[in-house]
Amino acid sequence: xxxxxxxxxDLIHAPTRxxxxxxxxxxxxxxxxxxxxxxxxxxxxxxxxxxxxEDAGYIDIRKSFVGKRxxxxxxxxxxxxxxxxxxxxxxxxxxxxxxxxxxx
Amino acid sequence: xxxxxxxxxDLIHAPTRxxxxxxxxxxxxxxxxxxxxxxxxxxxxxxxxxxxxEDAGYIDIRKSFVGKRxxxxxxxxxxxxxxxxxxxxxxxxxxxxxxxxxxx
DNA sequence: AAAGTACTTGCCAAGCAGGAAAGTACTGGC
DNA sequence: GCCAGTACTTTCCTGCTTGGCAAGTACTTT
Numbered sequence: 001x002x003x004x005x006x007x008x009x010d011l012i013h014a015p016t017r018x019x020x021x022x023x024x025x026x027x028x029x030x031x032x033x034x035x036x037x038x039x040x041x042x043x044x045x046x047x048x049x050x051x052x053x054e055d056a057g058y059i060d061i062r063k064s065f066v067g068k069r070x071x072x073x074x075x076x077x078x079x080x081x082x083x084x085x086x087x088x089x090x091x092x093x094x095x096x097x098x099x100x101x102x103x104x
Numbered sequence: 105x106x107x108x109x110x111x112x113x114d115l116i117h118a119p120t121r122x123x124x125x126x127x128x129x130x131x132x133x134x135x136x137x138x139x140x141x142x143x144x145x146x147x148x149x150x151x152x153x154x155x156x157x158e159d160a161g162y163i164d165i166r167k168s169f170v171g172k173r174x175x176x177x178x179x180x181x182x183x184x185x186x187x188x189x190x191x192x193x194x195x196x197x198x199x200x201x202x203x204x205x206x207x208x
Numbered sequence: 209a210a211a212g213t214a215c216t217t218g219c220c221a222a223g224c225a226g227g228a229a230a231g232t233a234c235t236g237g238c
Numbered sequence: 239g240c241c242a243g244t245a246c247t248t249t250c251c252t253g254c255t256t257g258g259c260a261a262g263t264a265c266t267t268t
Contacts, residue, residue: 013119015112016225018198025202032246045226047247063246068235070245088199094122095192098129118255136215149257151216167215172266174214212267223256231248238240 004082006089011056013087016041016049021076021084024059029073050074058083108186110193115160117191120145120153125180125188128163133177154178162187 012021019039024030036046050072053059058080062073076084116125123143128134140150154176157163162184166177180188 008119010119013117014224015114015117022198022202025204042227043246044228044248048225051247070234072246084202085204088204091195091199094126098126098188098192100129100189100192120256146258147215148217148259152256155216174265176215210268213265215263217260217262219260220258221256222258223254225252225254227250227252229248229250232246233244235242235244237242 004085004089006093007083007086008090009083009087011052011058012083016045017053020049020053021058021080024074024076025081025084027075029062029075032072032074035074053080056080108189108193110197111187111190112194113187113191115156115162116187120149121157124153124157125162125184128178128180129185129188131179133166133179136176136178139178157184160184 012018016039020035023035023038032046032050035041035050036043039046041049050059050061053074054061057077059074060077062075064071064073116122120143124139127139127142136150136154139145139154140147143150145153154163154165157178158165161181163178164181166179168175168177
């Protein structure tokens with residue numbers, strides 16, 4: 001049992017951010033390049049979405065250096081993880097209502 | 105096993121249509137008033153969304169009379185049902201990637 | 209005749225999203 | 239030193255979607 005209160009989150013629901021957040025749930029820190037490749041977003045689109053998620057308090061952004069090159073990484077905050085779980089619960093509720101069988 | 109090919113469907117993903125379609129999956133024919141109450145949409149918004157879903161081939165719209173009053177009802181077409189199932193499968197794939205536990 | 213039911217359609221204004229391109233701040237050859 | 243490249247960020251702009259509001263349609267009810 002997860003015990004998360006279902007809560008539909010429009011910010012997370014948008015396709016690009018849904019992928020982004022789900023990628024982040026799996027990892028600890030994920031870096032810009034990885035996220036860009038996985039989502040197929042352009043630099044600018046990804047940058048903006050990350051800012052949006054950061055402003056919402058759903059992710060932390062860390063800027064570090066690997067050798068002498070900058071590296072931007074992101075990870076979910078506890079709030080972000082919680083919001084994602086709550087959103088998934090909300091989706092499950094919607095699906096449950098439909099009577100569709102779920103096989104995890 | 106459902107055996108449905110996962111296919112993310114932008115048309116179905118939008119929150120209002122997602123609720124709408126999930127409501128329709130549960131029922132056979134659902135009428136306008138019921139859908140409006142369940143979704144909290146305005147007459148015009150609902151009317152437009154139903155047209156959108158009909159144009160996509162996801163629902164059938166039936167206009168009948170109950171006594172002397174008109175009654176508009178909708179139900180999923182097989183294509184709509186299939187698209188919803190495929191979309192849910194796509195969502196499950198996304199959630200599965202996140203490693204979040206699913207309890208149906 | 210006026211009001212109500214049951215929608216539908218047109219118009220509009222808001223909001224979001226992404227591409228292109230320029231900007232920033234360095235680093236790395238040549 | 240200078241030009242190109244990396245790694246983003248920000249701005250500008252365009253397109254798409256949505257919802258509200260208002261008017262229209264076609265009857266029925268009081």
